[in-house]
Amino acid sequence: xxxxxxxxxxxxxxxxxxxxxxxxxxxxxxxxxxxxxxxxxxxxxxxxxxxxxxxxxxxxxxxxxxxxxxxxxxxxxxxxxxxxxxxxxxxxxxxxxxxxxxxxxxxxxxxxxxxxxxxxxxxxxxxxxxxxxxxxxxxxxxxxxxxxxxxxxxxxxxxxxxxxxxxxxxxxxxxxxxxxxxxxxxxxxxxxxxxxxxxxxxxxxxxxxxxxxxxxxxxxxxxxxxxxxxxxxxxxxxxxxxxxxxxxxxxxxxxxxxxxxxxxxxxxxxxxxx
Amino acid sequence: xxxxxxxxxxxxxxxxxxxxxxxxxxxxxxxxxxxxxxxxxxxxxxxxxxxxxxxxxxxxxxxxxxxxxxxxxxxxxxxxxxxxxxxxxxxxxxxxxxxxxxxxxxxxxxxxxxxxxxxxxxxxxxxxxxxxxxxxxxxxxxxxxxxxxxxxxxxxxxxxxxxxxxxxxxxxxxxxxxxxxxxxxxxxxxxxxxxxxxxxxxxxxxxxxxxxxxxxxxxxxxxxxxxxxxxxxxxxxxxxxxxxxxxxxxxxxxxxxxxxxxxxxxxxxxxxxx
Ligand SMILES: Cc1cc2nc3c(=O)[nH]c(=O)nc-3n(C[C@H](O)[C@H](O)[C@H](O)COP(=O)(O)O)c2cc1C
Ligand SMILES: Cc1cc2nc3c(=O)[nH]c(=O)nc-3n(C[C@H](O)[C@H](O)[C@H](O)COP(=O)(O)O)c2cc1C
Numbered sequence: 001x002x003x004x005x006x007x008x009x010x011x012x013x014x015x016x017x018x019x020x021x022x023x024x025x026x027x028x029x030x031x032x033x034x035x036x037x038x039x040x041x042x043x044x045x046x047x048x049x050x051x052x053x054x055x056x057x058x059x060x061x062x063x064x065x066x067x068x069x070x071x072x073x074x075x076x077x078x079x080x081x082x083x084x085x086x087x088x089x090x091x092x093x094x095x096x097x098x099x100x101x102x103x104x105x106x107x108x109x110x111x112x113x114x115x116x117x118x119x120x121x122x123x124x125x126x127x128x129x130x131x132x133x134x135x136x137x138x139x140x141x142x143x144x145x146x147x148x149x150x151x152x153x154x155x156x157x158x159x160x161x162x163x164x165x166x167x168x169x170x171x172x173x174x175x176x177x178x179x180x181x182x183x184x185x186x187x188x189x190x191x192x193x194x195x196x197x198x199x200x201x202x203x204x205x206x207x208x209x210x211x212x213x214x215x216x217x218x219x220x221x222x223x224x225x226x227x228x229x230x231x232x233x234x235x236x237x238x239x240x241x242x243x244x245x246x247x248x249x250x251x252x253x254x255x256x257x258x259x260x261x262x263x264x265x266x267x268x269x270x271x272x273x274x
Numbered sequence: 275x276x277x278x279x280x281x282x283x284x285x286x287x288x289x290x291x292x293x294x295x296x297x298x299x300x301x302x303x304x305x306x307x308x309x310x311x312x313x314x315x316x317x318x319x320x321x322x323x324x325x326x327x328x329x330x331x332x333x334x335x336x337x338x339x340x341x342x343x344x345x346x347x348x349x350x351x352x353x354x355x356x357x358x359x360x361x362x363x364x365x366x367x368x369x370x371x372x373x374x375x376x377x378x379x380x381x382x383x384x385x386x387x388x389x390x391x392x393x394x395x396x397x398x399x400x401x402x403x404x405x406x407x408x409x410x411x412x413x414x415x416x417x418x419x420x421x422x423x424x425x426x427x428x429x430x431x432x433x434x435x436x437x438x439x440x441x442x443x444x445x446x447x448x449x450x451x452x453x454x455x456x457x458x459x460x461x462x463x464x465x466x467x468x469x470x471x472x473x474x475x476x477x478x479x480x481x482x483x484x485x486x487x488x489x490x491x492x493x494x495x496x497x498x499x500x501x502x503x504x505x506x507x508x509x510x511x512x513x514x515x516x517x518x519x520x521x522x523x524x525x526x527x528x529x530x531x532x533x534x535x536x537x538x539x540x541x542x543x544x545x546x547x548x
Contacts, residue, residue, distance in 0.1 A: 001277060003275060003277055003280050003307075003459055003460060003463050004303065004306065004307060004460065006277050007307050007310050007311075007456050007459070007460070008306075008310045010310070010312070012312060028525075029278065031525055031529055032278065032282075032525070033277075033278060033281050035522050035523070035525060035528075036281050036282045036284070036522060037281075037455065038284070038286060038455075038458065038470075040470075040472065041355075041358040041372060041373055042358070042371050042372050042373050042520065042521070042522075043358060043371060043372075044371050044522065044523050044528065046528055047528050047529075047530070047534065048528060048529045048530070049529075049530050049531070049532070049533065049534060050529065050530070050531050050532075051531075051532060052531075052532075053532055056532055071438075071439070076438075077438045077439060078438075080436070080437070080438030080439070080442075081315075081438040083438075084315040084316070084317060084437060084438070097316050097317060097318050097435075098315060098316055098317075099315055099316050156534075161371075162354070163354070163358060164345075164350075164351045164352075164354030164355040164357075164358070165345070165351060165354070165472065165473075165476045166476045166477050166478075167472060167475065167476040167477070168354075170447070170497070171470075171472055173444070173447040173448065173451060174447065174450060174451040174454060174497070174498060175451065176448060176451060177447060177448035177449065177450060177451015177452045177453075177454070177455065178451045178452065178454060178455035178458070179451075180448060180451070180452060181311065181312070181451065181452035181455040181456065182281050182455065184312065184452070185277055185281070185459075186277060186278065186281070189277050189278075196312075196314075196445075198314065198439065198441060198445055199439075201441060202439045202440045202441040203440050203441070204440075214532075214533055214534055215533040215534045215535065216534045217534060220534065223444070223448070224448060246316065247316070248309050248310060248316075248318065249309070249318050251302075251305055251306070251309060254309075254318065254320055254321050254322060255305055255321075255322045255323075255324065256321070256322070256323050256324070257323070257324050257325075257326075258323070258324075258325055258326075258327055258330055258488075259323065259488055259489035260321065260323060260430075260488055260489045260490045260491060260494065261489065
């Protein structure tokens with residue numbers, strides 16, 4: 001696959017994967033991609049814990065489910081959520097950002113019309129207070145996805161591998177992000193799907209619980225958790241299923257020249273395209 | 275280029291680039307790669323400022339030079355530096371991490387023997403206190419590289435585009451790292467070299483100065499600064515020049531199974547390689 005193709009085709013997969021183990025060859029390919037990421041002063045602060053046993057998956061699934069239930073009881077989370085949750089493809093394409101609610105949870109038929117769904121999303125914290133909905137169902141769905149995933153990848157950062165400079169933590173985080181992107185891109189090429197499971201590690205207390213599950217030393221911090229597995233054949237080939245859509249802001253919205261607000265690049269326009 | 279090839283061949287380039295503008299087509303390719311990065315709740319918090327005028331480059335070059343000079347006067351920086359600075363290729367390959375001093379600065383001939391260089395690096399803060407060396411030369415070299423680069427890319431993060439959840443800043447940073455990696459990989463394929471210039475933005479005060487130069491709004495924070503340009507032909511093709519070497523830790527050093535310290539993956543070994 002061409003690089004830009006992998007970059008554009010990489011998607012977040014929120015459905016179940018094929019019931020098939022990731023082959024050693026493919027796992028090694030993902031690890032080799034991770035290995036060559038850049039990091040400040042080449043400190044390579046990362047550690048990967050590959051999880052395939054159902055005992056560990058179940059422990060992580062339970063941790064995640066609890067975290068999701070608590071998120072749904074937190075008005076601030078729900079309000080922030082409203083800002084990015086889209087109730088229809090039209091709205092999503094129009095906004096050019098955020099996520100489609102239908103991609104996140106199975107929406108009950110009675111709520112699926114955008115005209116009904118939109119106000120529910122907007123006033124989620126209100127409905128939650130009234131006890132009208134909770135995180136039970138999404139928590140259960142996610143727990144199930146975790147338990148059934150062929151593989152989880154827990155990614156930690158070794159705080160002792162710190163580069164010089166006041167900004168060292170910033171550069172370590174960027175390096176971690178680059179490393180994860182390498183994994184996601186390599187996975188795309190192998191028709192391996194992936195999903196971040198961030199709910200499990202939003203809060204310090206949950207990260208500590210996960211550290212215990214993984215037996216991480218005290219100088220390691222959990223940075224990311226991924227669900228990984230082979231994609232259904234139709235997922236891997238088509239652009240029409242739930243998991244194969246996404247939107248992005250227009251280039252002109254996030255690129256400027258010389259200063260933040262200067263939108264035209266006369267100098268660059270004059271150079272001849274290769 | 276194959277994806278894994280781009281991932282492995284991507285290098286940090288600390289030498290001058292060809293005196294040739296980045297073409298619009300190529301710039302758009304880098305931007306398109308950035309655009310499709312993943313981000314939490316698809317908030318896409320990034321903004322890119324493309325810099326090609328010598329006025330802006332000079333302002334950033336000066337900011338960087340000052341920052342480097344101050345770094346060289348900071349004993350803590352120099353001590354942290356010693357840990358990751360390698361005095362010979364042999365030492366570097368053996369350590370599997372850190373950076374080669376000769377790749378960072380032009381080492382004076384009198385110091386170039388590893389047996390001389392190693393203790394100098396180790397006791398850098400001591401030598402610095404004695405006034406035996408300062409950041410003048412590296413500062414000047416870097417300033418010059420910045421002034422002569424065909425393009426700088428300043429990357430900022432919009433704090434207002436914050437996703438829900440206690441860990442939101444963490445996820446934003448990982449997304450920024452993924453986005454930058456997309457740019458670096460796309461550049462590799464186009465034989466465009468790149469270098470992070472982090473010295474300019476290690477400290478809050480310097481980031482604020484850079485924000486002023488770029489006229490960033492208050493809710494934006496500078497995250498990264500890249501020097502970008504076409505590579506010399508020999509750089510682009512050979513693996514032997516200063517800029518085309520790197521080392522990495524062995525896979526077994528940073529991958530484990532089920533828990534942090536478990537090194538064998540019996541389950542995975544049993545699955546048949548594809
Ligand atoms: C966030 C970040 C900041 C970095 N800052 C600098 C920098 O200021 N100057 C520099 O020469 N290299 C910088 N690097 C590059 C690393 O030194 C480089 O990635 C590492 O030594 C591995 O070498 P490679 O990129 O050639 O594989 C940075 C890398 C990252 C990820
Ligand atoms: C650091 C980070 C954390 C994320 N956490 C989650 C998550 O917990 N659950 C999830 O379904 N998607 C998560 N995502 C995926 C984003 O929602 C996704 O990248 C974005 O919506 C764009 O869609 P795409 O990845 O399909 O292009 C995360 C992404 C990043 C970069």
